[in-house]
Amino acid sequence: MDSLTQIVLGAAVGEAVLGKKVGNKAMLYGAIAGTIPDLDVLSSYVTDTVTALEIHRGFTHSILFSILFAPILGWLVSRYEKYKRVKGWSWLFFWAFVTHPILDAHTTWGTQLFWPLDLRLAFKTIFVIDPLYTLPFLIFLILAMLQKRTSSRRQFYNRMGLLISTIYLALTFILKYVAFKKFETALDNQNISYLQMDTRPSPLNTILWSVNVETDNAYLLADYSFFDTKPISFVSYPKNHELIEDLLFNEKMQRMIHVSKGWYTITKRNGELYFNDLRFGLLNLEPGSDTFVFQFLIKINNETNQIDFIEQPKGRQDAKKLMSDLWKRMLGN
Structure with missing residues (x-):
């Protein structure tokens, strides 16, 4: 998905994991983590076209990447933030990392979630930029951000953003099935x-x-x-x-x-x-x-x-x- 969508998703996941304890910093670090997997696009500047295409949404979009790098970044952040629990920060980075490729798996390009296995998940139910997914999610995130750290409304708005975006993703599978049957019928006719x-x-x-x-x-x-x-x-x-x-x-x-x-x-x-x-x-x-x-x-x-x-x-x-x-x-x- 596009960078804005991944930032919103990462921020919402960060809030869900550590929002009660660190407030808006959970959103900030979640947003940063949500963009990190896409740094693989930098490979296009140092490799040929085919290699860059192979690398894109490969290792950095895998569960293995999330497992390896979440504790490292969690430890680094815990060194200078007031909240010192490495486990908490590690969970924030892990879930922000792993939800990124799960969302990307719904697009046409797909993602190698199980890298190094040569298996690219591509459900092809949503385009890389979809306002109906991103905008409601963004609105609820902003509403949550404006609430106090311990406010029940903050948790409510954030959960609603996550819930509505997830329901929309589920709906795209139904829409894809209906379209598929229309094409199938046309071919038969x-x-x-x-x-x-x-x-x-x-x-x-x-x-x-x-x-x-x-x-x-x-x-x-x-x-x-x-x-x-x-x-x-x-x-x-x-x-x-x-x-x-x-x-x-x-x-x-x-x-x-x-x-x-x-x-x-x-x-x-x-x-x-x-x-x-x-x-x-x-x-x-x-x-x-x-x-x-x-x-x-x-x-x-x-x-x-x-x-x-x-x-x-x-x-x-x-x-x-x-x-x-x-x-x-x-x-x-």
Whole structure:
């Protein structure tokens, strides 16, 4: 999830663990702890693209990380804070650390909660930024912050924030199931044979849902809003995996395919090849668009026979147009 959401969650967890004893400092340290796992993004400055993608939401988002580093930070904080109990501070950091990846597991990218096992949990029920999750949570956190440390209202507001956000997360599973059944019915009605399908919410909401459907030679993409009145329409994107046939045994290509969980197409444009990770959809909703959110130029070094993946830039205008298109589409077709 986005940084603000993780800060709010961390602060609320910190308050639940130590709020009665240390007041707003519990929220402060919880908020700090809630952002620490995402420091793995710094790897993009010192490694190649594929390695950075593999590291993201890996070790720092694991239970093992929480177990190892919570006592260390708990001990450090206890050295200079008035509240000296290492156990209390350690529990605060542990729960702020571990709830971070649990929340991230609900997103499309998922998280390696059980690192070093090569298992990425991705429930794909919520987008990385969802105002309906974050804003009510933030309001209750602020209300709690304004109360006295020992006030029953403070505990009530904080618990309500945690409860409502958790109920919303549970609701997203129901919404995902309903959307899944809609896509499944549409495929059956249109007599489309497929191998597997993958559903996820569109940015900033859980009203508009997208699907990737794998067939033998192509992927079918479609979306569905709970306000739709017209049948679901699928757009076909050829896999074009044969375009990288000579590169399939390249170690970096194999790793990139693994990162994408096999949901990828290859595009050839102006003599250059692009790797498209389908899990995050298109950058715009124009019919036939092949501009994907995560699209990488495959840079081939003919002298060394090595390849690199260069992520294609996305500008503010791209995001602005996508938001406008999504808003219109969310209201129904």
